[in-house]
Amino acid sequence: MTLPDSAVVPDAAGPLVDAMAQLHKAAATLELPDGLHELLGSPRREMAVSIPLRRDDGSIAVYSGYRVQHNFTRGPAKGGLRYAPSVDLDEVRALAMWMTWKCALVDVPYGGAKGGVAIDPRTHSTAELERVTRRYTSEILPIIGPEVDIPAPDIGTDERTMAWIMDTYSVARGYTVTGIVTGKPLSLGGSQGRAMATSRGVAHIALLAMASRGIDPAHATAAVQGFGKVGYGAARFLAEAGVKVRAVSDVDGAVYAHDGLDIAHLAAHVERTGTVAGFDGAEAIDPASVLTLDVDVVVPAAVEGVLTEENAPKVQARIVVEGANGPTTGAADAILKERDVLVVPDILANAGGVVVSYFEWVQANQAYQWSEREVNDRLEERMARAWHDVVAHSGAHGMTYREAATVLAVERVVDAHRLRGLYP
Template sequence: MEHSGATATAVLPANPLADAHAQLAEAVGHLGLSEGTRRMLATSRREMMVSIPLRRDDGSTAVYTGYRVQHSLTRGPAKGGLRYAPSVDLDEVRALAMWMTWKCALVDVPYGGAKGGVAIDPRDHSHAELERVTRRYTTEILPIIGPEVDIPAPDIGTDESTMAWIMDTYSVAKGHTVPGVVTGKPISLGGSLGRALATSRGVAHIALMAMASRGMRPEHATAAVQGFGKVGRGAARLLAEAGVKIRAVSDIDGAIYMHEGLDIARLGEHVDRSGSVMGFDGAEAIDPGYLLTLDVDVLVPAAVEGVLTEANADRVQASIVVEGANGPTTKAADRILRERDVLVVPDILANAGGVVVSYFEWVQANQAYQWSERDVNDRLEERMTRAWHDVVDYAGAHRLTYRQAATALAVQRVTEAHRLRGLYP
């Protein structure tokens, strides 16, 4: 999602790649494209799997597996996050890379989709060990990344420090500093103002427009946010500032609930002190799974994939679901929610703020010039608003759900780029 440094362990659907392929096939059918086109769009352009030996702090040696998948290079360099999680495998990375292609096309940034991952639990490793893993991973994938080829960014389990290590390792290999090789860097190393909150800001902006489309006023609305990392935490804060009552949030340790609404600013201070939402004064501890079925107007799954499934979709009480995470709703759950008239704003639209501002960061690196935070936020809002209206208009014209409309629009744009470039040789 081009998130910034969440630490949750991913809990994936049985096969995220199957869901991604099913969404693509539906869009291909709607657009009347050929089977050859579907196969081309379903197949990654380039995949690399690498071995990452690590000398641990105690002197022992561990070996991890890393991946980098570039799904498409047709509309520009590949772009996508790098995640560290024990569940990472090749099919997950393939699915996420494909979703990144559609996301970039939908918000009209000149990138194709990519994704990377290392099957490692960062919580079990020291800062120094993670630096060594990152530098070795970068060295292994160095031939296929670069500011004009493939630009990594933070995702689950990685953060701006990870990006700084990648940039430094790549720059040492090239013999000069190359700030454009990654985005999500520290500000002092060429990162963009506004990048840290970009995904959250996009999620909140889209959520407020979705609420308006259903006749909801923020000050009369309630929400639950799954995930209190940098996406969910920022989204909860921005929605609360808009007047939405945040009744529940969760993190990897559990979930908390307060009927009258949580004080998100004070909760943030509590998390900074304790490292968890649990134990927040005045809040009731609830089962994390129950959060998804609470009586609220808006549900924001902003943690990991595959949390809304056939097993719980019929109990979702929210009338709007805004996907802050990548792939939080399985295909079976999507069908159930559609039948129940729940408005689902898909991830490739809702959480695209991160890649939009990553694009802005890359542009600034290429220009060797820094924009103001106000410029970044204004341009982000303009991109998200335009994409929202594109999806709403297309869905209305073709009687599609927002996910179907968003995917069809994105596939159509990528296919048109393929057509214009032609097939070589």
């Protein structure tokens, strides 16, 4: 099967290449006709916007922003908003496609979307980021809504960003619309357990993966790349389960302790200094080495494309749990498969965030708040169900977990599409 000429054609390298290759393989396995394959590979809607910003010193800067809605077949589009200098349209397209598969895999009634602004939030004041967020929201306002497309936090954004989006949207509508975003502050209709949901899901899946390989958490070791929203929580929950987290890294450095880092003290250090670098409870190491340390589990929890053809042969871990979206390139995937390294794919491993985002959206629609215990119990049940679905499909069809997860997700979207039909 070949990709139809009219489908989105990515650049020669990057996350969209990997996303399209994964879809191509799933489509071939499912023997999808070319037209349906093309439909699944093409975003339903894309918007690129120019975002002018009056900076605090009075100068004017202009940034590029994007919102891509990949699929609506199973429900409204859902996906995060990323602020990073590297953001471009192909990256957002890939992330939106992965969101479609992620939502289908964990059986939440959403399609996939993603947004991004090519800006470095670390070099802007809070007031500047608020102005950027509100202008971006006003530009994409015609294509978002609680029944259309629901943004959420991602790299470089947080619950405060979501509050600005909610307020901007609500002002435009003339009444408060809490369901327009998820990942909001609790006082504005957010959900208990949402802040740590992705991390908690990563830890649940990592522990299930360890059990599948006969690894006792009490005698296990791990390394986590990234110490932000996902990485910190993943490290914390793994440590609470008895795993020795030997190393973590962020954009400024990496630290290592053979007998395990004190995650609580490290988090306090990061709160004071903004980085893991300089933590006196560990030794400094090369950040690139975190992925190849002698540990049982590696959790890449930062950005895409960090496990590559160059470093995959050096990975010593028996298990890779993808806390980030698209951290493993296609070439690295093939190498890790050959070396019998178990790779738990992003659309399974880090789906906890969208699961609890769904719970938050449901609570907003009901004007009712669940307890944190209810949220966490339902999250664990949903993640365990998806894990067992993937393991069963993998075993029955001789697939890697990524192949099995993608085939299952694509098949669910295809089934919904076939039931709905094509209009007109």
